[in-house]
Amino acid sequence: MSSMNNIINEIKAALAPLKMETPADKQIAAVVRPEAIHNSLSYLRQRGFTQLCIVTCIDWIKDSEFELVYILFSWTDGIHVQLRARVDRNNPVMVTATDIFPGARYYEREVTEFFGVEFTGNEDAGKPLFLEIWDDLPPLRKDFDPQAYSDSKFPMRERGNEFVSEIGGTEK
Amino acid sequence: MNEVKLFLGPQHPGMHGNYSVHMYVDGDIIEKARPTPGFLHRGFEKLMERRHWMGNLALIPRICVPEPDINEFVYAQGIEMLANIEVPDKAHWIRMLVLEMARVMVHLMSLGFIGGPTGMYTATYWAIAQRDLILDLFEELCGARIYHMYIVPGGVRKDLPEGFTDRVLAMMDELEVKIPEYEELILKHPIIHARAKDNIMLPAEVVWELGVTGIGMRSATGEENDLRKVKPYAHYDKVEFEVPTATYSDALTRLNLKVREMYQSMRIIRQVIDKMPAEGPVNVPVSPGNALRWTVPEGMVYSAVESSRGEYGYFIVSDGSEMPYRIAVRGASFPQGLLGIEKYLKGHRIDDASIWMDTMGVCSPEIDR
Amino acid sequence: MVLKNDDNRNIWEKIGDYFSANSIWMKWYCTGCGAIEMPPTMTSRFDMERLGMGPMATPRQADVLLITGYLSTKTLRRVIYSYEQMNSPCFIVAFGSCTINGGIYYDSYATIGRLDKYLPVDLYIAGCMPRPETIMNGFNELIQMIKKGEAKGWKHYQENYEWYKKNQLDSLGEIIIKDEFHE
Numbered sequence: 001m002s003s004m005n006n007i008i009n010e011i012k013a014a015l016a017p018l019k020m021e022t023p024a025d026k027q028i029a030a031v032v033r034p035e036a037i038h039n040s041l042s043y044l045r046q047r048g049f050t051q052l053c054i055v056t057c058i059d060w061i062k063d064s065e066f067e068l069v070y071i072l073f074s075w076t077d078g079i080h081v082q083l084r085a086r087v088d089r090n091n092p093v094m095v096t097a098t099d100i101f102p103g104a105r106y107y108e109r110e111v112t113e114f115f116g117v118e119f120t121g122n123e124d125a126g127k128p129l130f131l132e133i134w135d136d137l138p139p140l141r142k143d144f145d146p147q148a149y150s151d152s153k154f155p156m157r158e159r160g161n162e163f164v165s166e167i168g169g170t171e172k
Numbered sequence: 173m174n175e176v177k178l179f180l181g182p183q184h185p186g187m188h189g190n191y192s193v194h195m196y197v198d199g200d201i202i203e204k205a206r207p208t209p210g211f212l213h214r215g216f217e218k219l220m221e222r223r224h225w226m227g228n229l230a231l232i233p234r235i236c237v238p239e240p241d242i243n244e245f246v247y248a249q250g251i252e253m254l255a256n257i258e259v260p261d262k263a264h265w266i267r268m269l270v271l272e273m274a275r276v277m278v279h280l281m282s283l284g285f286i287g288g289p290t291g292m293y294t295a296t297y298w299a300i301a302q303r304d305l306i307l308d309l310f311e312e313l314c315g316a317r318i319y320h321m322y323i324v325p326g327g328v329r330k331d332l333p334e335g336f337t338d339r340v341l342a343m344m345d346e347l348e349v350k351i352p353e354y355e356e357l358i359l360k361h362p363i364i365h366a367r368a369k370d371n372i373m374l375p376a377e378v379v380w381e382l383g384v385t386g387i388g389m390r391s392a393t394g395e396e397n398d399l400r401k402v403k404p405y406a407h408y409d410k411v412e413f414e415v416p417t418a419t420y421s422d423a424l425t426r427l428n429l430k431v432r433e434m435y436q437s438m439r440i441i442r443q444v445i446d447k448m449p450a451e452g453p454v455n456v457p458v459s460p461g462n463a464l465r466w467t468v469p470e471g472m473v474y475s476a477v478e479s480s481r482g483e484y485g486y487f488i489v490s491d492g493s494e495m496p497y498r499i500a501v502r503g504a505s506f507p508q509g510l511l512g513i514e515k516y517l518k519g520h521r522i523d524d525a526s527i528w529m530d531t532m533g534v535c536s537p538e539i540d541r
Numbered sequence: 542m543v544l545k546n547d548d549n550r551n552i553w554e555k556i557g558d559y560f561s562a563n564s565i566w567m568k569w570y571c572t573g574c575g576a577i578e579m580p581p582t583m584t585s586r587f588d589m590e591r592l593g594m595g596p597m598a599t600p601r602q603a604d605v606l607l608i609t610g611y612l613s614t615k616t617l618r619r620v621i622y623s624y625e626q627m628n629s630p631c632f633i634v635a636f637g638s639c640t641i642n643g644g645i646y647y648d649s650y651a652t653i654g655r656l657d658k659y660l661p662v663d664l665y666i667a668g669c670m671p672r673p674e675t676i677m678n679g680f681n682e683l684i685q686m687i688k689k690g691e692a693k694g695w696k697h698y699q700e701n702y703e704w705y706k707k708n709q710l711d712s713l714g715e716i717i718i719k720d721e722f723h724e
Contacts, residue, residue: 023473025252027405043181051483052383055219058489059315069473071487075395078403080474082487085355103383106510130210130540131651132615133714137649139218146218147648152656153712157642182619187597190571190616210617212573215649222648231645237574281580300584304625307581318577318670537574 005105007079010047015040029082031113034094037085041070041100049074049081055107057115059143064089066117070097087117096121114140175203178522182211186289187528189536193513193525196219201234205517205525212540216326220377220499222362225251225325226464228496233319235501241274242479242535244323249405250475250488251325253460254468262452263327267341269444270322271406271477272437275304276347277517278438278480281428282530283358289526294356295311307385309343312336325454331379331515337445344438355431359424368423372520372528382515385506386482387411387429391421400476411443426531467494481505481533510539550690561604562687565594565680568603570626573610575670576699577638592680600626605683608660610670611639611652617719618716621709624660629695632663634683637670642673644669651688658708661694 008028012020017030032040044053058067063086070083075076087094096119097104105124111117112125116138119125136145179191182344192208216235220228232247233240243265250255254260283301286292307317312333314322322329358364373385376392389397396415400408459466470492476485482504489498503509512532517525528534550558567589571579583596585634586669597603600623612620624633639645640656640723647654656662663686686692709716 023471024475027474029472050380053476053483053485053498054487054502055444056527058498069472069487071485071502073483075397075402080476082472082474084472101383102381103507103511106506130213130621132618132718135714136650139215144218144650146215146222146650149650149655150643150648150652151249154643155658156654157649182616183568183623185569185596190576211613211619213615213651214611214646215651219649234574234645237577268682284580296580297584300580301586304581304586317672326640357590500667 003077007041007077011044011081014043014047026028026078027080027082029084031084031086033088034085036098037068037070037083037095038042040083041072041096041097044081044083045100047074048076049079051075051109052097052103053080054100054105055111057111057117057140059115059142060086061089066092066115068094068117069109092117094119096125098122102108114138116141119142174198178527178534179208180298180522183331187531188285188288188534189507190528191529191536193517193538195517195525197522199476200521202517202520202522202525207513209510209536209539212537214541216541217499217501218539219529220496222495224465224494225468225496226466229321229324231328233321234537235541236468236479236480236484236503237318238481238535239272239274239278239480240319242325242484244321245271245486245487246477246486248323248325248476249477249535250473250486251458251468251474253475254471254488254490255325256469257269257326257456259327260451260453260456265325265444265455266332266450267406267455268315268408268411269441269448270320270328272441272499273306273309273340275437275480276434276441277303282480282533283354283427283430285530286358286364286368286527289523289530290363292363294360295354296341298357302347305346306343309336309339309438312339317526321453324455326458327453329455331454337448340441341445344441347434347438351431351434357509359428359431364427365424367429367523368531369420370424372423372524372531373421374532376419378516382511384476384482384512384532386480386504387422387433388482388508390415391429393417393427394419399476399483403476405477410447411440413440413443423527423531425475465494467492476502481502481535484538501537501538501541503541504540505532505534508532509534511537544646547618547684555690556688558630558690561682563593565592565632565684565687566602568600568606568623569596569598570606570620570623572612572616573637575610578670578673578676579607579609582617582676584674584716585638587677589677589680592677592684594680600624601628603627603631605632605634607634607636608640608662609636609658611637611644611646611658613651614653614713615651617709618713621659621716629699630687631681631695632687632690633660633694634666635662636663636666636676637668639664639669644679653712659705659712661698661719663692684707689699692709 019031051073053071065086072081108119175196190211195205196203232243280303284296287296316318372390376493379392398415411432413436468490472489474487484504485502491497643654646652
């Protein structure tokens, strides 16, 4: 556990995060400003966190912000790190991470498609990947209602009268 | 320059699942390849936000269709991390038993499906029939063949039936006799050697660039990078097993590693049955109150497991209510199924695309979700 | 949609149906999560080939199309495209509860609700997902239906083509995608 405390102190000194916590055993979470994401990712990559697990996004509609989450893993220490940053919901822009982690290209494309976040520097990010001819809001936003969309485009089977009309009687 | 646009489309006998690769070919050699996922997209991450925590258990096994137990395990582990509850001892051993049996099943199926791209259908006929006998064991345990819904937050649903462990041990004895026959048929066969030996190599630098985990990483770098050893969960630190590695990663070596991993899984299962306590509780309630509508405390946590294809994880965000706020799924084959195909298939033949997908373990439902 | 059961086939159609019922070629397309139970049905434990059914790679030589489970909109476009390439008489068998009324993904923005608004279905097999024994039962039923002349989905599709096309275009937008390669 001392090595875990060492790592926490080193990261805190290097990144100067807004908030830092350990949500679980061998997991660190650090919240930074969006401008500091690129430097933080470079620092963590050199520190030994060489695997990018996932790049994803959370929609905090009440605060009108998107929170971008980068999760990294280090095979030598066995520790996961969550790096989070909040951007404005009405104009979500973030610098791409593909020069540090080439594998981030498709994760960023997915976040663009489902949330509408722009990644400057990733020229593939606008092309559709999972959806085809999509004509509505980005689907994973909280103000998109999938049931209403599904009922309007894909009608369900109409159910007739299923009850017996009277006791001992026959179905209508 | 005479290039032809071709799609190795969703309907193809050699294609591994419902997936498509668009390529520009010159003769038989691929010049440019683009993956096209999305055929199995159901919008799971949105659907999971609209159901209660317990109701999600019926939905999540369908995210990874060949190996559904890892979904239930990561979901349960994430909720236990957030709610800070301790699972009883016997439940940990039973969870390990279920996970290792699922791993043996998936490796058998992946070994058998080498028959699709290469045309050697005998492998498929034998391996799928063998896997079916393990599905019988699962049916006895929890009532369903494919989607078990057995591992719940707080433990497992019910205790093992009478005599179950004897039948599992009998199945292991039978597999010890049968797996050398598969090795003889598949790994020493001239057709497979002609298609897979020294073909579709994966050098070590490419592993770090793509972010590949699992058999692809272990066969190229030679290090024991397995989550069960590096960050053990659920009593994996109390059993002895080895993690097979290699340094020369062609398609035949990756198939060989799958067979080696099957032997190690059988070794783990025997030790688990030996060390499991005979009596004991198997589940604890997650939070007081109603059994079906409970709340999970606030927090954000990432929980991961070593599946047969790599690191599989869920990022769970809870805001203290009865439904999850956001769950993001990290499919284990996302790097090799998307970026691997784009950067890496150039220069290979058209028929090598399917062998890449089979040996690296690309499972299309978990990419599309 | 109810298919009337009047048997007005001539003698050549009856002979043709008898032979085609005993050797059905199944098109190899795993469209949804129910397809994980197709390999056990095809291989040596449950052995579909003793009913005379075998897999076939190309749609132009196949007889039956199995819709194994849900259909997302992207897959539905390709299924329609390849169903229209199959030569008649051809049949469709729908597996699982997702084809009847949406199933467990009833409120998803990417999957369809009812299959028989877009393609004519001859036989439904219940389950989520159906076991191999249920699938073999279903195939037996399909063989009896073909021999008696009750599997007339392809005729219904040809006669009501505009109705099917209108439903498909309402739900999908366009069927043949022009810009697949994103160039």
